[in-house]
Amino acid sequence: MTEPGTRGGRPRSVRLGAIHAVVVSSVLLMAAGCGGRVVTAGDVTVLVSARTGAGMDALGAGPLSVVGGCLGLGDFVVVWPAGTDVVAEEPLLVEVPAVGRVGLGDRVEVAGGFVVEHSDRDERHEPGPTEVGGVTVPSACARHDVFLAQ
Numbered sequence: 001m002t003e004p005g006t007r008g009g010r011p012r013s014v015r016l017g018a019i020h021a022v023v024v025s026s027v028l029l030m031a032a033g034c035g036g037r038v039v040t041a042g043d044v045t046v047l048v049s050a051r052t053g054a055g056m057d058a059l060g061a062g063p064l065s066v067v068g069g070c071l072g073l074g075d076f077v078v079v080w081p082a083g084t085d086v087v088a089e090e091p092l093l094v095e096v097p098a099v100g101r102v103g104l105g106d107r108v109e110v111a112g113g114f115v116v117e118h119s120d121r122d123e124r125h126e127p128g129p130t131e132v133g134g135v136t137v138p139s140a141c142a143r144h145d146v147f148l149a150q
Contacts, residue, residue: 036079036134041086045141046071046094049148050134051082056113060147064094064106070141073108077141079133079148081110096149116146 039046062074
């Protein structure tokens with residue numbers, strides 16, 4: 001016969017603790033697979049977003065450039081879509097889904113939208129790191145407008 005509060009000889013708290021550990025581990029593993037990533041290519045930081053199922057539909061366009069140390073277009077930083085990879089560091093060459101391989105100075109168009117805009121910037125306030133698309137945009141890059149590409 002088993003004691004009250006046990007089942008099969010194991011206390012209920014041990015069973016619940018084991019179930020809790022499995023649930024927490026599963027959630028952490030799923031979250032780790034869903035996050036964005038920060039890739040360093042020489043002196044350039046390439047911000048790559050987490051995979052999303054939806055997004056904005058504005059067009060971001062301009063020459064591929066380095067903005068505040070991050071890869072961007074023209075004068076704004078871009079958080080590139082999931083699947084973006086650095087192909088070469090010198091000269092910098094990236095592969096962007098639905099765009100192809102592009103290098104600094106190449107004109108690029110991506111769908112998405114601005115998630116950080118500084119049109120009303122208070123010059124006395126220094127922007128800090130900002131979370132966008134599952135990655136942290138460093139302070140030097142967050143001083144500029146940030147476009148989240150899909």
